[in-house]
Amino acid sequence: MKRTFVILASNPMSLFGLILVGVVVFSAVFADFIAPFPEHRGAVVDFTNFNQPPHWPNIFGTDLVGRDLFSRILYAYRISLMLGVVVLAIAVPIGVTVGLAAGYLGGWVDFILMRLTDVFLSIPPLVLAMAIMGLLEPTLTNGMLAVTAMWWPWYARLVYNVTRSEAQEGYVLAAQIIGASRLHIMFMEILPNCVPSIVTKMTLDLGFVILIASSLSFLGLGVQAPTPDLGSMVAEGGNYLPDSWWLTVFPSLAILIAVFGFNLVGDALRQVLGSDQ
Amino acid sequence: MSPVVRLLAKRLSISVIVLIGVSMLIFTIARVIPGDPARIALGPNATAEQVEQLRQRLHLEDPIWVQYGYFVRNLAHGDLGVSLYTNRPVLTDIAQFLPATLELVIVAGIFMVCLGMPLGILSARYRGRMADNLIRVVSLLGVSAPSFVWAVILMLLFAFFLPLFPIAGQISDTIPPPHRVTGFLLVDSLIDGNFKAFFSALHHIILPAFALALSGIGQAARLTRANMVETYDKPYIEMAESYGFAPRRIANKFAFRPSLIPSLTIIGLDFAAMLGNAFLVEAVFAWPGLSRYGVQVILRKDLNAIVGTVLVISAMFLIVNIIVDLLIAYINPRIRLANGGRT
Numbered sequence: 308m309k310r311t312f313v314i315l316a317s318n319p320m321s322l323f324g325l326i327l328v329g330v331v332v333f334s335a336v337f338a339d340f341i342a343p344f345p346e347h348r349g350a351v352v353d354f355t356n357f358n359q360p361p362h363w364p365n366i367f368g369t370d371l372v373g374r375d376l377f378s379r380i381l382y383a384y385r386i387s388l389m390l391g392v393v394v395l396a397i398a399v400p401i402g403v404t405v406g407l408a409a410g411y412l413g414g415w416v417d418f419i420l421m422r423l424t425d426v427f428l429s430i431p432p433l434v435l436a437m438a439i440m441g442l443l444e445p446t447l448t449n450g451m452l453a454v455t456a457m458w459w460p461w462y463a464r465l466v467y468n469v470t471r472s473e474a475q476e477g478y479v480l481a482a483q484i485i486g487a488s489r490l491h492i493m494f495m496e497i498l499p500n501c502v503p504s505i506v507t508k509m510t511l512d513l514g515f516v517i518l519i520a521s522s523l524s525f526l527g528l529g530v531q532a533p534t535p536d537l538g539s540m541v542a543e544g545g546n547y548l549p550d551s552w553w554l555t556v557f558p559s560l561a562i563l564i565a566v567f568g569f570n571l572v573g574d575a576l577r578q579v580l581g582s583d584q
Numbered sequence: 585m586s587p588v589v590r591l592l593a594k595r596l597s598i599s600v601i602v603l604i605g606v607s608m609l610i611f612t613i614a615r616v617i618p619g620d621p622a623r624i625a626l627g628p629n630a631t632a633e634q635v636e637q638l639r640q641r642l643h644l645e646d647p648i649w650v651q652y653g654y655f656v657r658n659l660a661h662g663d664l665g666v667s668l669y670t671n672r673p674v675l676t677d678i679a680q681f682l683p684a685t686l687e688l689v690i691v692a693g694i695f696m697v698c699l700g701m702p703l704g705i706l707s708a709r710y711r712g713r714m715a716d717n718l719i720r721v722v723s724l725l726g727v728s729a730p731s732f733v734w735a736v737i738l739m740l741l742f743a744f745f746l747p748l749f750p751i752a753g754q755i756s757d758t759i760p761p762p763h764r765v766t767g768f769l770l771v772d773s774l775i776d777g778n779f780k781a782f783f784s785a786l787h788h789i790i791l792p793a794f795a796l797a798l799s800g801i802g803q804a805a806r807l808t809r810a811n812m813v814e815t816y817d818k819p820y821i822e823m824a825e826s827y828g829f830a831p832r833r834i835a836n837k838f839a840f841r842p843s844l845i846p847s848l849t850i851i852g853l854d855f856a857a858m859l860g861n862a863f864l865v866e867a868v869f870a871w872p873g874l875s876r877y878g879v880q881v882i883l884r885k886d887l888n889a890i891v892g893t894v895l896v897i898s899a900m901f902l903i904v905n906i907i908v909d910l911l912i913a914y915i916n917p918r919i920r921l922a923n924g925g926r927t
Contacts, residue, residue: 320721425598426605429905430898431860434878438894441882442613514728522730522864526879538732545736545868549744556740559733567728574724 314579315572324571331565335384342378350533358551368553371543376553379535380561386536387565390451391516395509398455402462403505407493409463410470421467427460433522440528450529454519458512465508469501503580510576514569521562537562588913595909599902606898607891611655614887615648624885625668638668642887655891664895665888669881674892677877682896683767684754685862685873691770691793692862693855696800701847703801704808709835711813719805726802731861735795735868742791749791752870756784792869796861800854807850811843845912852908856901 315321339345343364353373361368367376409420427435439453473479474497482492521538523529530536537558544554622638623630643651658665664674700723707719726734743751754769755761761769762776770789773781815821816839824838866875874893881889 422601422605425602426609429599429602429901430606430610430894431857431901433857433860433863434894434897437860437863437878437882438610438890439613441890442885518728518730522732522861525730525732525864526867528879528882538730541732541736542867548736549740552740555736559729559736562733563725563729567725570724570728 311576311579315575318575321571321575324568324575327564327568328572331384331568332388334381335388338378338381338385342375342381344375344378345382347374347378348382348533348535358547358554360551360553367557368551370540370554371547376540376557379540380537380558383535383537383540383558384561384565386447386530386534387517387520388513390447390454390520391513393451394454394458394516395512397451398458399462399505399509401455402459402464403466403498403501405459405463406466406468407470407497407501410467411474411489411493411497420463424460424463424467427457428464430457432457433519436519436523437526437528440523445528445531447530447534450520450523453523454516457519458516461512462505462508465504466501469504470497473497473500507573507577507580510569511573514566514573517562517569518566588910591913592906592910595906599906603895603899603902607655607659607895608652610891610894611652612648614891615651620644621668621885621887664892667881667886667889667892669884669886669889674889677889678874678892678896679767681872681874681877684769684871685859685866685875686900687768687770688789688793688796688865688871688873689855689858689862691789692797692800692858695793695797696804696851696855696858699797700801700804700851701808703805704847705812705835705840707805707809708812708816708839709831711809711816716809720809723802723805726798727806729799730864731796731799732864732868734798735792735865738791738795739868750788754785754788754872755781756788759784792865792871795868796858796865799861800851800858803854804847804851807847808840808843811846812839815839815843841915845916848908848912848915852905855908856904859897859900859904 315325334341338348342348351372351374353369355373356365356369357373358371359365359369359373365375365377367380370376370379405420405424409417409424430438435457436453439456440449443449443452470493479492479496482496487496517537520529521536521541524536524538525542527539527542529538532539540558541555541562544551544558547554620635620639622635622642622644626634626638639645643654646654655665662675664678666672667674667677670677703719703723707716707723710716739751742748750756759781762772762778762781765772765775769785770782773779773785812835821834821838824834829838862873863875863878865871866873867879874897877889878893880886881893
C-alpha cells in the first residue's frame with residue numbers, strides 16, 4: 308500500500324493526478340470553509356449581482372440569479388463525490404458476489420447470472436440510467452439507484468473473468484482438498500486475488516460515475532434545483548453562449564479536472580498493480 | 585457450413601435471447617413504478633372516466649405477465665404501441681428520429697477509427713518518447729469529460745470564437761433539404777445529386793460528430809497503443825527488426841495487425857456507447873435526432889415510447905456488436921479458417 312503510493316508519487320503524471328484528486332476531495336470536504344458564499348448552495352437570489360463575468364469576489368462569475376459560481380462548484384463536487392462513493396459502495400459488492408458465484412460455481416448459476424449481466428450490458432449505460440431515472444422521481448437517491456443499476460454488471464464481468472482463471476490455480480485445489488467450504492474458497496481464497504483489479508477499476512470509476520451523473524443531470528434527469536450540480540449548470544448556461552461563457556466553461560472544466568485526476572491515478576495504479584486487462 | 589456462418593448464427597441466437605431479456609427488464613421497470621401512467625399522460629384536467637378508458641386501452645388492469653403477453657403479440661406484428669406524448673405509433677416516431685442519430689454516430693465512429701487507431705500506432709511506435717507522452721495525455725483528456733462538455737467547448741471554440749462551423753442544426757435553413765429516402769441526410773442528398781445540400785450537411789455534422797467521437801478517439805488510441813506495446817515484446821518483432829525492415833513497416837504490418845483484434849472488441853463497445861452519448865451531443869447542437877424525443881417521453885413517463893426507444897437502441901447496440909464479431913472473425917485467420925469457428 309505504502310509502496311504503491313511512493314511509486315505513484317514518483318511519476319510526474321500520476322503525481323499530477325494525485326494532486327488533482329487531492330484538490331477535488333479537499334474542496335468537496337471543506338467546501339463550508341473554502342466557499343466564499345456557502346449560502347449560495349441553496350435557493351438564494353441576488354438580482355443586484357446576477358450573470359456577472361468573473362470579478363472579485365466572485366472569481367468564477369455569478370449565475371442567472373446572482374449566486375457565486377465558485378461556491379456552487381465546490382458544493383457540486385461534494386454531491387458528485389458522495390454519489391460516486393455511494394454508487395460504488397453498493398454496486399461493487401453486488402457485482403463482486405455475482406461474478407464470484409458465476410465464475411466459481413459454474414453450471415446453471417453461471418448461465419443465469421451471466422445472461423442477466425449480458426442483458427444489463429446490452430443496454431447503452433446512459434440510456435438504461437435515463438430510463439430508470441425518468442420512470443422514478445428525479446431525486447438524488449433515485450439517481451444513485453439508476454447509476455448503480457448500470458454499474459454492477461461491469462464488476463460482475465471483471466470478477467467473473469478473474470475468478471474463472473483463478474479457479475484453475477493450485478491454491479484453490481489445495482483449499483478444496485482440505486475441505487474448505489465453497490463460501491470460504493470464494494470469499495477468502497479467490498476474492499483477495501481479485502482485489503488489485505477491483506481497486507484499479509474503482510479508482511477509474513469514481514471519475515466515470517461523476518461523468519455519468521453529470522450527463523444525467525445535464526439532460527434534466529438528475530439532481531434537481533436548487534441543489535448545485537455540474538451537469539445542470541452546463542445545461543443551464545448552454546442557452547447563454549457565447550456571451551455568458553463563464554456559466555458553462557467553469558462547470559465544464561470542473562468536470563474535466565475531477566475525471567482527469569481520477570483517470571491519471573487509476574491509469575498509474577493499473578500499471579503498478581499489474582492488472583492490465 | 586462455414587465457420588463464419590456458424591459464428592453468425594450463434595451470435596444472432598444469443599442476441600435474440602438477450603433482447604428478450606432486455607424487453608422483460610425494461611417492461612418490468614416501466615410497470616412497477618409508482619404513479620398512474622394514464623393519469624400522467626392525460627394531465628390533471630382529465631376526468632376519471634377518460635383515465636379509466638386509457639387504463640383499459642393500455643391493459644393496465646391486467647397482471648404484468650398478461651401485459652407483457654400483449655406487448656410481445658403486438659411486437660410480433662411490428663407494433664410497439666402508440667406514444668402517449670405524440671399520439672403516433674412509437675415505431676413511426678423512432679423511424680423519423682433515428683436516422684439523424686445514426687448518421688451522427690456513424691460519422692463519429694469513422695472519426696474514432698480513422699483518428700484513434702493511427703494515433704495509437706504512432707504512440708506505440710515512439711513509445712517512451714515525446715510524441716508518445718503527448719498522445720497519451722491528449723487521449724486520456726479525451727476520455728475524461730462527458731461528450732456534452734466537449735460539445736460545449738468545441739462549439740465555443742470553433743463556432744463562436746473562430747466561426748468555422750455552424751452552431752446548430754443538421755443543414756442550412758436556406759438550402760431545401762433533399763427528398764427523404766433513407767432518412768440519412770448525407771445519403772439522401774447524394775441520391776438527389778444535390779451537392780449543395782450534401783456539403784452543407786457535411787459542414788454541419790463535423791463538429792457534433794467530433795465532440796461525440798472524442799472520448800472514443802482517446803479510448804481507441806489508448807487500447808491500440810497498449811496492445812501494440814505488448815506485441816512489440818514478441819520475438820517475431822525482434823526478428824523483423826534484425827532482418828532490417830523499416831520501423832514503419834514493422835509498426836503497420838507486424839505489430840498492428842495482431843493487436844487489432846483485442847482493440848476492435850472494445851472499440852465496438854465504445855461505438856455502441858455512442859448511441860447513448862449521442863443524446864448529450866444532440867442536446868447541445870439542437871440535432872434533430874432521437875435525443876429530444878427520448879428525453880421528452882422519459883419526462884412524461886410515456887411507457888410505450890420509453891420501452892420502444894430502449895428496445896430499438898439495444899437492438900442497434902447488439903447489431904453493432906455482431907458486426908464487430910464478424911469483422912474480427914474475418915480478420916483473424918484462426919477463426920476464419922478453423923473448423924470449430926469458436927472465438
